[in-house]
């Protein structure tokens with residue numbers, strides 16, 4: 001079957017980031033003729049695009065999505081836009097106004113430019129954070145949005161803006177609510193890194209892994225390669241204005257993740273349990289993968305053990321510069 005991306009001109013905002021750079025690789029593999037990664041390089045790094053740049057089909061434009069004219073020029077002539085650029089949730093809590101300028105005004109710029117270019121599809125990254133404390137498990141797309149963070153509220157705005165542009169300008173848009181994404185090209189250098197990287201750093205330092213409460217809080221981890229594939233599948237679907245979970249549907253307790261990291265690294269640093277902090281994340285999180293299966297034909301394929309093994313190997317190479 002001919003892919004919707006075959007011969008397509010593709011733009012990926014946040015294209016030097018973790019998910020974005022995997023989408024760039026996937027779009028090239030699916031036959032895109034040209035892939036433009038737009039990124040302000042606040043978190044992503046050009047090395048993430050090394051392989052893609054070598055193909056001669058990808059280019060990196062260092063650019064801020066708050067720059068309306070630059071966004072319009074970059075998206076002109078595109079067939080498909082994957083919108084991934086965003087700030088980390090911690091940054092949004094520290095600086096809500098900057099968050100709204102990047103994630104709401106910036107997203108508006110991207111959607112407006114996509115509508116002007118009459119693209120065939122926009123795929124946007126949202127987050128399971130919009131659910132806040134889940135009403136039911138597994139978390140399905142129609143449950144109330146109980147989020148309480150600035151980051152989550154901006155993602156809800158993104159989802160609704162996409163639906164509004166879709167309705168008014170006929171831009172087919174698919175919004176994907178990612179659960180906890182992990183895998184090669186995760187940020188390993190910033191002030192705030194995700195839990196797997198934090199724990200791998202502790203293992204390197206010979207310190208115990210820090211868990212809160214009894215470590216029974218849970219997360220739905222989804223491998224970055226699977227997330228990129230969900231984005232590509234969204235282009236093959238005729239669904240418009242859909243909002244879809246991208247999750248593994250597997251609930252993993254934090255203490256089981258810690259045990260897996262210790263086993264895979266052969267480490268004996270052990271675990272240290274601390275009291276649960278105020279305002280902690282929901283105690284249990286697991287996504288409902290059914291709509292993704294029905295609408296996109298998407299199912300996560302990478303097991304946590306396979307994905308974490310790939311992450312550990314990649315991180316070793318990334319930190320040694322090889």
Ligand SMILES: NC(=O)c1ccc[n+]([C@@H]2O[C@H](COP(=O)([O-])OP(=O)(O)OC[C@H]3O[C@@H](n4cnc5c(N)ncnc54)[C@H](O)[C@@H]3O)[C@@H](O)[C@H]2O)c1
Nearest residue numbers: 014017018019040042043044064065085086125127178181
């Ligand atoms: N990683 C996760 O667990 C997770 C979970 C849910 C949703 N998401 C969402 O998925 C998307 C991709 O996340 P990721 O993990 O790849 O994060 P990432 O930080 O690796 O990628 C985001 C990219 O956006 C870029 N960026 C930030 N502000 C920008 C701006 N003003 N203009 C242009 N580029 C800018 C950053 O430099 C970065 O490269 C984001 O929208 C994020 O909110 C991620």
